[in-house]
Amino acid sequence: xxxxxxxxxxRLAAGATLAVVGDRAHYLxxxxxxxxxxxxxxxxxxxxxxxxxxxxxxxxxxxxEIERLLRPAVPEPGPTLAFAPIRRNRxxxxxxxxxxxxxxxxxxxxxxxxxxxxxxxxxxxxxATEAAEQCERLTVPPIDPPRPLPAWLAARAPAVPLFLADExxxxxxxxxxxxxxxxxxxxxGPEGGFAPEExxxxxxxxxxxxxxxxxxxxxxxxxxxxxxxGWQIARPALARISPPTSS
Amino acid sequence: xxxxxxxxxxRLAAGATLAVVGDRAHYLxxxxxxxxxxxxxxxxxxxxxxxxxxxxxxxxxxxxEIERLLRPAVPEPGPTLAFAPIRRNRxxxxxxxxxxxxxxxxxxxxxxxxxxxxxxxxxxxxxATEAAEQCERLTVPPIDPPRPLPAWLAARAPAVPLFLADExxxxxxxxxxxxxxxxxxxxxGPEGGFAPEExxxxxxxxxxxxxxxxxxxxxxxxxxxxxxxGWQIARPALARISPPTSS
Numbered sequence: 001x002x003x004x005x006x007x008x009x010x011r012l013a014a015g016a017t018l019a020v021v022g023d024r025a026h027y028l029x030x031x032x033x034x035x036x037x038x039x040x041x042x043x044x045x046x047x048x049x050x051x052x053x054x055x056x057x058x059x060x061x062x063x064x065e066i067e068r069l070l071r072p073a074v075p076e077p078g079p080t081l082a083f084a085p086i087r088r089n090r091x092x093x094x095x096x097x098x099x100x101x102x103x104x105x106x107x108x109x110x111x112x113x114x115x116x117x118x119x120x121x122x123x124x125x126x127x128a129t130e131a132a133e134q135c136e137r138l139t140v141p142p143i144d145p146p147r148p149l150p151a152w153l154a155a156r157a158p159a160v161p162l163f164l165a166d167e168x169x170x171x172x173x174x175x176x177x178x179x180x181x182x183x184x185x186x187x188x189g190p191e192g193g194f195a196p197e198e199x200x201x202x203x204x205x206x207x208x209x210x211x212x213x214x215x216x217x218x219x220x221x222x223x224x225x226x227x228x229x230g231w232q233i234a235r236p237a238l239a240r241i242s243p244p245t246s247s
Numbered sequence: 248x249x250x251x252x253x254x255x256x257x258r259l260a261a262g263a264t265l266a267v268v269g270d271r272a273h274y275l276x277x278x279x280x281x282x283x284x285x286x287x288x289x290x291x292x293x294x295x296x297x298x299x300x301x302x303x304x305x306x307x308x309x310x311x312e313i314e315r316l317l318r319p320a321v322p323e324p325g326p327t328l329a330f331a332p333i334r335r336n337r338x339x340x341x342x343x344x345x346x347x348x349x350x351x352x353x354x355x356x357x358x359x360x361x362x363x364x365x366x367x368x369x370x371x372x373x374x375a376t377e378a379a380e381q382c383e384r385l386t387v388p389p390i391d392p393p394r395p396l397p398a399w400l401a402a403r404a405p406a407v408p409l410f411l412a413d414e415x416x417x418x419x420x421x422x423x424x425x426x427x428x429x430x431x432x433x434x435x436g437p438e439g440g441f442a443p444e445e446x447x448x449x450x451x452x453x454x455x456x457x458x459x460x461x462x463x464x465x466x467x468x469x470x471x472x473x474x475x476x477g478w479q480i481a482r483p484a485l486a487r488i489s490p491p492t493s494s
Contacts, residue, residue, distance in 0.1 A: 093340060100469050101461070135463050175422065175480050214348070214479040216382045222347050225469075229476040232461040233422050 004032050005041045005049075005133040007140055008064075012047035016066045017055065023126075025062045028054075040064060045139040048073040076139045078104035079231055082152060084111045084190035085118045086220050092119075092127050094221040099131035099141060101228040108146035113192035118146040149198065153205060161207045162187055165223050171210035174230035181209055182235055188224045251279050252288045252296075252380040254387055255311075259294040263313045264302065270373075272309045275301075287311060292386040295320040323386045325351035326478055329399060331358045331437035332365045333467050339366075339374050341468040346378035346388060348475040355393035360439035365393035396445060400452060408454045409434055412470055418457035421477035428456055429482055435471045 006028070010018050020028060028034045034054050042064065043049035049070045056063040081103045085091060098106065106128070108118050124143050132140040147155075156162075161184035163177060171177075178184065187202070194202065202208055213226040253275070257265050267275060275281045281301050289311065290296035296317045303310040328350045332338060342353060353375070355365050371390050379387040394402075403409075408431035410424060418424075425431065434449070441449065449455055460473040 097469055097472075100463065100465055101473075102463070135465070137463070173480070173483065214476075215483070216347065216349070216384070218347055218382070222344055225344075225472060226348075226476050226479075229461075229473050230480060232473075233420070233477060233480060236420065236462070 003039050003041050003051075004028075004034070005043060005136065006052075007044060007129050007133055008042045009044055012042055012044065012050045012052075012066050014050075014066060014068055018042070018052075018064045018066065020062045020064060021060060025060060028062045029057060034062070041070060042066060043138050044073075045076075046073055049138060071138075073138060076102070076104070076137060078102040078141075079228065080105040080107060080185040081188070081224055081228070082107040082109050082185060083188040083220065083224055084109055084114045084149075085116045085146065086191060087116055088119060090219070090221045091116075091124070094224055095124055095127045095143075096131040097221070097225050098228060099128050099137065100135045101225060101232060102137075103141050103228060104139070105141050106143040107152060108144065109149045109152045109187070110146055111149045111190050112195040112198055114190045115192070116190075121145065150201070153201070156185070158206045160185060161209050162202075162205055163209050163211045163227060164202055165189070165213050165218075165227075166210035167193065167217065169212055169215070171212040174211050174213055174227060175234040177209055177211045178231050178234035184209065186224065186227045188220050188227070191220055250286050250288050250298075251275075251281070252290060252383065253299075254291060254376050254380055255289045256291055259289055259291065259297045259299075259313050261297075261313060261315060265289070265299075265311045265313065267309045267311060268307060272307060275309045276304060281309070288317060289313060290385050291320075292323075293320055296385060318385075320385060323349070323351070323384060325349040325388075326475065327352040327354060327432040328435070328471055328475070329354040329356050329432060330435040330467065330471055331356055331361045331396075332363045332393065333438060334363055335366060337466070337468045338363075338371070341471055342371055342374045342390075343378040344468070344472050345475060346375050346384065347382045348472060348479060349384075350388050350475060351386070352388050353390045354399060355391065356396045356399045356434070357393055358396045358437050359442040359445055361437045362439070363437075368392065397448070400448070403432070405453045407432060408456050409449075409452055410456050410458045410474060411449055412436070412460050412465075412474075413457035414440065414464065416459055416462070418459040421458050421460055421474060422481040424456055424458045425478050425481035431456060433471065433474045435467050435474070438467055 036054050038054045040052045041049055042052045051067045051070055052064040055065045081098055085108050129140050161181035163184050163186045213223050283301050285301045287299045288296055289299045298314045298317055299311045302312045328345055332355050376387050408428035410431050410433045460470050
């Protein structure tokens with residue numbers, strides 16, 4: 001049975017004892033049903049991945065002892081994905097799949113035709129964390145607080161390439177676009193599309209690169225994942241992760 | 248407002264009058280709230296896409312009159328995706344996204360580690376139909392009845408290439424694999440993976456091509472979509488659809 005992975009932000013070092021409390025303790029105890037002596041793989045972006053063992057189970061906490069390093073921290077570079085909030089269930093899928101596919105930062109942007117209230121930050125962060133635990137990442141991509149599209153455009157470095165799905169079908173093929181602009185960010189609009197003045201504004205962004213994501217109009221979450229798979233396909237050297245040593 | 252698309256298996260020809268009954272009639276009347284005189288785009292794989300108008304609303308039916316051809320039937324070739332059934336919500340997501348990404352046939356196969364009962368055929372077919380309506384396909388991919396993996400392997404043409412995700416990471420890169428084997432089928436295993444004897448059996452299939460789907464182990468539904476995006480990226484000429492004429 002696979003050893004459960006657990007993202008813990010605390011400092012991980014041999015011999016350290018950590019207490020896991022709250023929802024996470026509940027998850028370990030009542031969902032995963034871990035007992036004293038069971039192993040867990042604790043990880044975070046700064047310290048890497050460590051074998052740990054359950055040392056004690058209290059009423060509202062689980063105590064772990066960190067044993068030994070399994071794999072050191074390595075950077076996990078990836079694209080930033082900016083996206084207009086979509087309906088909750090689709091948004092949760094998007095976050096989970098984007099994490100699986102190596103996204104490095106998630107940026108909710110409010111557009112004119114965004115009809116959905118942004119999801120609670122805690123919930124999205126929990127989904128991102130769980131997805132990272134499941135897919136063996138060391139990093140959990142941060143999720144920015146939502147902000148209006150113009151504010152995000154004003155705040156970002158304008159010369160950084162920005163992939164924008166071109167609904168006229170005239171954009172660059174996505175894999176080719178990634179080859180030419182390996183450091184690009186991705187912007188996915190709402191289900192209703194961008195308003196004409198937004199499109200005009202976006203096309204004027206110095207680094208904007210219209211891209212085509214296949215022959216069909218895709219749902220927002222599908223478009224986001226298409227762009228990320230395109231990145232993985234185009235950039236295998238960057239997307240490679242260090243394999244874990246066996247425990 | 249976008250004219251709703253409706254997959255109707257009946258013969259579509261100028262002047263024909265069709266009655267839509269049952270769930271579909273309910274959908275048109277109470278969900279889409281169509282009224283007499285409202286347009287609909289009726290389509291199927293054999294007759295293409297036609298502008299139609301609501302002519303009458305009965306208690307349990309909606310009558311449509313077919314007006315004129317918008318675009319003729321064209322083949323929409325695409326891969327066959329064989330997959331072990333997964334949990335319902337993930338499966339429904341897989342079907343929807345696979346249709347968006349151009350899958351031509353869906354084949355549920357029961358493997359040794361399949362823990363989920365196959366979903367009801369009607370429900371999956373409805374999801375595939377709705378996804379095809381939303382993404383402007385003319386074809387709705389058929390969904391085979393589920394059958395055991397050995398039975399499917401025995402029934403399929405053994406020399407047709409079969410992409411199998413190689414968990415050792417030694418497979419061909421997916422885009423390259425599609426270039427070499429444009430007519431390949433895809434096989435995605437259950438969440439628990441294939442049993443050792445199944446892996447052995449699969450590797451002996453003459454047309455099998457181990458492929459790699461990025462650096463991480465992906466969930467089954469993500470792997471399926473990764474393979475399909477790979478196909479779209481590699482084969483733009485095959486994946487292109489005929490654009491609809493405006494109505």
